[in-house]
Amino acid sequence: MSDCDCNGACACACADCGGAATTPPVAYNPPGQDRIAYRAGTYRSFYGRMVAGLSGQQAGPLRQLHTRERGDPSIALLDAWAVAADILSFYNERIANEAYLRTATERRSVLELARLTGYRLRPGVAASVYLAYQLDANAGALTIPVGTRSQSVPGPGEQMQTFETAEPLEARARWNAIRPRLTQPQLRSAADIVDQPLYLRGVSTRLKVNDALLVDFGMGGQHDFHYYRVGSVALDEAAGRTRIGLRAWSGGAGTQSLALPGWLQLSFTSIDTLIRQLGRLPNLQPRNALRLRRDPAQAFVGGADVYPQLLKNFQPALDARLYDALVNAPVAQPVPVRVYALRVAAPLFAHNAPHQPAPGLENHMVLEPPDYVVPTITNTWGPFADLPGDGPDGLPHIALDRVYDTVRADADSWVVVDRPFVDGFSDAPDVPAGVSVHRVGNVRTATMSTPAGAALEVTQLDVESAWLRDLGDRDRMESVLESTAALRGTRVYAQSEPLELAEEPLAEELGDERGRIGEIELDGLYDGLKPGRWLFVNGERSDMGDVRNVAATELVMLAAVRNGVRMTAGDTGGGKEPPPPEPLPGERIHTFITLAEPLAYRYRRASVTLQANVVRATHGETRHEVLGGGDPTKAFQQLALKQGPLTHVAASTETGADSTLAVRVNGLLWHEHVALVADGQDARAYVTRRNDAEQTSVVFGDGMHGQRPPGGADNIRAVYRSGIGVSGNVGAGQITLATDKPLGVAGVVNPLRASGGADPDRLEQARRNAPLAVMTLGRLVSVRDYADFARAFAGIGKATATQQRSAGRAAVVVTIAGIDDQPVDPNSDLFRNLLAALRRLGDPQLPLRLQLCEALALTVRARVALQPDYAWEDVAPRIRAALYDAHGFERRKIGQGVVDSAIVATIQQVRGVAYALVQVRTYTQGELVAGLTPATPAGINRVEPAQIAYLTPKVPDTVILELLP
Structure with missing residues (x-):
């Protein structure tokens, strides 16, 4: 092939065309190209046509010039003009390319072209976050004003970011950490107290399993005593309480049935x-x-x-x-239940007295059982065991086996007498086992002796309700008093100690x-x-x-x-x-x-x-600045802001962002307009312009379209905020520096991440979004209008809209993704404002749902054959870069299917590739979950309308490249 580039109309005198043609090249540009051909020629074609003209019929005297040596001054002059024409035609083509949105390569060109349609490149949007303030414990109620600053602690490779509160906050120290109610008063009855745990205050109750408890359920001054044993004891030191389980007074240890918390009753199926x-x-x-x-x-x-x-x-x-x-x-x-721990468990006096010989048989060496006198309460206690009177009044005294100094007589001193079964023998009635409770009226220490001559110092109790009175029958009482089993088996539980209930x-x-x-x-x-x-x-x-x-x-x-x-x-x-x-x-x-x-x-x-103590805050720091003095002699006076970039916050407007700039001239507020062409000569208006360095300038009118600012020294002042973009999307817990600390503020933190921050439009984003300004014209009619409007909204990178049926009605479902796949939280200002703008500008009767798109994992396995003389170490990185560029998030669309041939075409365009064999798979998040188990998900290439499949360089294994031999 020839290297001639004359498009078939060669006049360059090259070997291939012979220089016969002198017609200038004609450029042909098929539609859909990313560059246009607009050159009148190149150096070679210009030089060839000029040299060919020396031999033409119209050359005149120049026909006598027979030399074509480039060292000749005449030929050298033609060569110089060919160079000049080549340069001019090159820049002319570049200028022509900059005149079209699809082919422009300069951001300034796209910016100016977009202005022709009323579209302004999106300035980016500030991230929003919710801050939780901590107040000193002794601080009173205070109001944290709007604009209170906080800063983030930067991570590796990050910079400190400033956030300011967007609303006033009424704060109090009690609101630092409010707890839900964790306890309630215990409501227990005799019917359910065994089935439910009982909570006591403190962790030093000294209770142990099988200890005796006396529980009074009485109300209104009446007593309703029940007796229990401790079945279990568990200490909760963090809460300062003891949980005990109760069981019946007698019988086995028993078990306690406790309902498990709900989180223990759940189980995962997968x-x-x-x-x-x-x-x-x-x-x-x-x-x-x-x-x-x-x-x-x-x-x-x-x-x-x-x-x-x-x-x-x-x-x-x-x-x-x-x-x-x-x-x-x-x-x-208050809770009617009163619980007493009975700390002393004492047998009766003489409970261990031995059998005595019958009178007159003391000297016998061998005694048969009928010759024994068995010990009973009557024959060991003597007159202390006499029942008073002739009625069933019971025994008002109890003699314990030794001295118990801890037993006292007061209003809350109770004893529980646990009596065993008594076999009445012969004509005496049987007496069932029983438990009775008695208030202690008097406590004294006395010396008692048994018939065998043993004398002991013991504690004697006078009880207000006589012991054995519950039997109601004097014969039964005497059966107990005459029973050895009653003497040996009766236990007295005393030293009642009230236990305070916990919630x-x-x-x-x-x-x-x-x-x-x-x-x-x-x-x-x-x-x-x-x-x-x-x-x-x-x-x-x-x-x-x-x-x-x-x-x-x-x-x-x-x-x-x-x-x-x-x-x-x-x-x-x-x-x-x-x-x-x-x-x-x-x-x-x-x-x-x-x-x-x-x-x-x-x-x-x-x-x-x-x-x-929670308040909304946005990214950016407030600046108070003197822009300069007004000069009424200048038309369209322009003054630049000294700090940048200018902060724009999310808003439910057509553009999705509002500027934070406020300009005052001589103290009067002037208003920012999109353009001055429609303003009159008295309008206090200005427009803003941003250059490629994101420096913002304020441009005033010329006196015909908008006022010129009045003259004065430093009479133009601005208040604005600087700081914008994805750098404001800091993680949870990073904002911990309270730059402004009103009196009483101890600290600040963001429990949730900041979100919604987006950088200004890049070239490709501006090229894609500029036509959207004339697509919706501020009103949403068709389904596509919803997608176009959302795509042009500040902070939104991709959007699509579909029509679905909901409850028998047509509904519009708008699916969005953030710029560069930045996360968009449903509670962020960006999400809320977009939803509000869609509802305000769309059909109010049409159901609308805004949702985030689901990301699919796109994976590629490519086996590549190389052309001769190429090294795999050089080609493989270029293949990987080309795949990430062509099939990364920026180039993919929501709902766009995955085609194997597109992957092959991308690889084939890399220099050095002969051919490639590829396997392409997409994995839904559910299939990725399946991959957490030993099962290997199959993967499919289907992409639903609310999904986006793309390659991510963050996970290198999504692109596996192999060299074919």
Whole structure:
């Protein structure tokens, strides 16, 4: 082939064409090219035509010039002009290419072409984040003003970023970490106390298994005693309480049936469920407090916080005292159950007395059983065991086996007498085993002796309700007193010590798996919480089955606040009419809150904290700057901002961003317009221009279209914020430096990552988005209009729209992705503003759903054969780079299918490749989950409309290259 580039109209006198033609080349440009041919010729064609002209009929005297040596001055002159023409035609072609959007290579060209259609290159958008402030414990109520600055701690390769609060925040120290209510008063009865644990205050109760407990269920001054044994003891040192299980007084140790927490009853069927749970997005909260839907019935329900707030408003004297009084006001009687630990277990005096010989047989060496006198209470205690009177009044005395100094006589001193079965023999009645409780009226120490002559110092108890009185029959009482079994087997449990009850822990989880909005009861009474306030909910998820220690954080909005008490269930069972609910015994007033949207996850209640000092913040730092002095002699006076880039925040406008620039001339605010052509001579307006370095300039009018700024020294001032782009998308917990610290502020943190930040349009993005300005014209009619509008919205990289059926109606589903695959959180300003703009500019009667696209993993295995003399070490990196460039996120579209031939074509274009054999697969996230197990997912090449498949250089194994021999 010849290297002639004359497009078939050669006049260059080269060997291939002979220089016969003198017609200039004609450029032909097929449609859809990324560059156009617009050159009149090249150096070779220009030189050839000029040299050929020396021999033409119109050459005149120049025909006498026969030399064609380049050293000849005449030929050298033609050579110089050929060089000049080549340069001119080259730049002329470049200028022609810069005049078309598809072929322009300079960002300035695209910027100016876009302005012709009214499109301004997207300036980028600032990231948004929600900050949680921490206040000193002794700080009072304070207001954190708008513009309070905080900074991030940069990671490797990052720079410190500044964020400013976008709203005023009323903050209080009590709101640093609010806990949900974790305990409630114990409601126990004799019917269920064995089946439920009992919680005692403290961890030093000194109780152990089989210890005796006396429980009084009496009310109204009456006693209803029941006796139990300790079945189990568990210490909860963190909560400062002891959990004990009870069993019946006699019998086996027994077992206690406790309901397992809900998170122990769940089980996973597959890892896929785990990944789906981890990947669930938080629910979309209202955009701000003004967009919160309020229900008057809910706002003025009984116990609503509006009532004490109104009282404080009408009676200022209540302001500092009302809530302190309410929090300490008992609304129900204390818990009626009283528990006593019986620390002493004592046998009766002479319980170990031996059998004595019958009178007159003391000297016999061998005694038969009938000759024994067995010990009983009657013959060992003597007159101390005499029953008073002739009626069944019982025995008012109890003699213990030794001295017990710890037994006292007071109002709460009780003894439990455990009596064994007594066989009445002959005519005496049998006496069943029994347990009785008695108040100790008097305690004394005395010396008692047995008939055998043993004398011991013992403790004698006078009981107010006589012992054995429960038998109700004197013959039975005498049977006990005359029984050796009663003497040896009776045990007296004394030294009753009252145990203070603790509140029982609440086991129910926080959140509802059915997505219902429920109330959250807080651990106290909180003043000042108002609907519309942002909250962070932090805790350990309990909806993960057997997987523990999975922490989560949700941003939620407060919808309603009321103050009330926890009520009993009021259910008797058995189909009977349940009694009305009543406050739990000993209950006090707590605050109940309702969220605008249900929690997306379920949490272990004990792990949850709620942060209420939360405020929205955006990326950027405020600058106060003197731009200069006005000069009315200049038309379109231009002044540049000294700091950059200018911050634009997300907004529900057509462009998706609002500038933070405010310009004042002589103290008067001037307004930024898109263009000055429609402004009159009195309009205080200006436009802004951005150069390639993202430096912003303010351009004023010429007196005909917009005012010229009045003259003065430094009378033009600007307030704006600088800082924008993906650098503001810092991770969770990175914003920890409170640059501005109002008095009382201890610190700040962002529990969730910042999101929504996007860089200004690059060349390819501007080329793609510029035509969109004339596609929708500020109104959304067709389905494609929704996609075009979303694609041109600041911060959005890709968008598509489809029509689907929902509840029998047509609905538009818009699927979006962030620029460079930056994550877009549903609660970010970017997502909320785009949704609001779509609804405002579209059909209000048409159902609309905005969703994030699902990323698919695109993988390529290519076996490549090389052309001779090429090295694999040089070709393989270029193949990999070409694949990432042609099939990376930037070049792929949402819903675009994967074609094997396109992958082959990309590889074939790399210099040195002879041919390639490829295998292409796409993997959904569900298939990636399957790959976590030993099973290998098959992978498919199908891409759904709401999915995008692309290669990512972050995972090198997605592109596997092999050299064919």
